[in-house]
Amino acid sequence: MVGIITYGAYVPRYRIKTEEIARVWGSNGAEIANGLGVFEKSVPDLDEDTLTISVNAARFALARREVNPDDIGAIYVGSESHPYAVKPTSVTVGEAIGATPVMTAADYEFACKAGTAGIQTCMGLVKSGMVKYGVAIGADIAQGAPGDALEYTAAAGGAAFVIGDDDVIAEINDTCSYSSDTPDFWRREGQAYPRHGGRFSGEPAYFKHIQGAANLMMEKMGTKPSDYDYAIFHQPNAKFPRTVAAMLKFTSEQIKPGLAVPYLGNTYSGAVPVGLSATLDIAKPGDRIFVTSYGSGSGSDAFDITVTDAIETEIDRKAAPGVEELLLDKEYLDYAMYAKHKGKIVMQK
Known part of the structure; x- marks a missing residue:
């Protein structure tokens, strides 16, 4: 374990x-x-x-x-x-x-x-x-x-x-990833600020990779969205995670505890970790948590987690x-x- x-x-x-x-x-x-x-x-x-x-x-x-x-x-x-x-x-x-x-x-x-x-x-x-x-x-x-x-x-x-x-x-039951060369966001060495592909950052970047990793994870585990108590998706803004959750058939109530972005902003590499932390703050033994991160360039990591008595x-x-x-x-x-x-x-x- x-x-x-x-x-x-x-x-x-x-x-x-x-x-x-x-x-x-x-x-x-x-x-x-x-x-x-x-x-x-x-x-x-x-x-x-x-x-x-x-x-x-x-x-x-x-x-x-x-x-x-x-x-x-x-x-x-x-x-x-x-x-x-x-x-x-x-x-x-x-x-x-x-x-x-x-x-x-x-x-x-x-x-x-x-x-x-x-x-x-x-x-x-x-x-x-x-x-x-x-x-x-x-x-x-x-x-x-x-x-x-x-x-x-x-x-x-x-x-x-x-x-x-x-x-x-919290036992991590399994993890998987979905990655491809999709350059939606980048910053060259020495540049102070990144550049991005605008709407291209949504599709085929964010939505394709999160759905790819999430579906692969549920296929591996033999689960469906209703089997989970909570879900956390990468949150560059409040719109994207709500949209991808609906695409995957997760509910607004499942993602609400981990959706910190409206009053936090996008903490990039910290976004999903902070969302998972917020969920663990209120989780009870037996709760099952679904997590899918996203990184531009592009890739997603998915996790199936079960909270324990510990x-x-x-x-x-x-x-x-x-x-x-x-x-x-x-x-x-x-x-x-x-x-x-x-x-x-x-x-x-």
């Missing part, structure tokens, strides 16, 4: 309302914001980045359950916004939680599904007996050019999962803030302060 033994999420406390972004960029901006179904998004503090988000999420995970750092044999951090082009985020996270030096560590990148790819890697290492515990993190300080549609959603946040095989709180006996969920609590702890910025926090404007020296 391989699965999640503890978890933690982190969201910066600063926010900007999408109507404030629309105020700066005019009437077309308001139309974009309304269409995306995102009302506000998180903004990193001046000293926050993917590394600090990852460390906080990992520490929250370990606050919920005592884990000997010496037993952590792997750390993988998935992100589009690692603070260094050449220097791993993962080893610094390991140092911060006391897991170094006996571990394998790497930084992953596959657009918004790099965090779920880390979960798959940790599953394999644990199942093979190579490590006792692995830590998989999905976190991002998402980028969006001023005035671009991405700016209305690109947010900051992430979550960490400790994967093991003893007293798991979620009520082996961890203290109240020992770290839940996603709902993190979203309620907020302070709003105007566009000028937001631009300063995001490095869109800098002081000339």
Whole structure:
């Protein structure tokens, strides 16, 4: 039985309302914001980045359950916004939680599904007996050019999962992936902001890959949407996950607990991990969770998860803030302060 033994999420406390972004960029901006179904998004503090988000999420995970750092044999951090082009985020996270030096560590990148790819890697290492515990993190300080549609959603946040095989709180029954060379979103080395294919990002990118992985997962497990209590789909905005859920015959009630994007924004590699964390915050033993991530370029990872009795006996969920609590702890910025926090404007020296 391989699965999640503890978890933690982190969201910066600063926010900007999408109507404030629309105020700066005019009437077309308001139309974009309304269409995306995102009302506000998180903004990193001046000293926050993917590394600090990852460390906080990992520490929250370990606050919920005592884990000997010496037993952590792997750390993988998935992100589009690692603070260094050449220097791993993962080893610094390991140092911060006391897991170094006996571990394998790497930084992953596959657009918004790099965090779920880390979960798959940790599953394999644990199942093979190579490590006792692995830590998989999905976190991002998402980028969006001023005035671009991405700016209305690109947010900051992430979550960490400790994967093991003893007293798991959520068993990962199986996982599968669906990938192809579909370039809907990209950012070349040295460029500050990504570019995207507009409507092309929906079909044949997002919808094709999520449906491909989801249908493959249910075919492998012999299940149907009604067999699951909850479902989490990648949430670049509020419209896409609701649409793909309906396409797959999942209900709005199944996706509601994990749909953080209306008041969080798109945390890229952190989007599905934060949504899964929000669902685990309220899950009960026996609940079954369906998860499908998406990363541009393009690919999806799907998971079939069953919550166990250990979620009520082996961890203290109240020992770290839940996603709902993190979203309620907020302070709003105007566009000028937001631009300063995001490095869109800098002081000339």
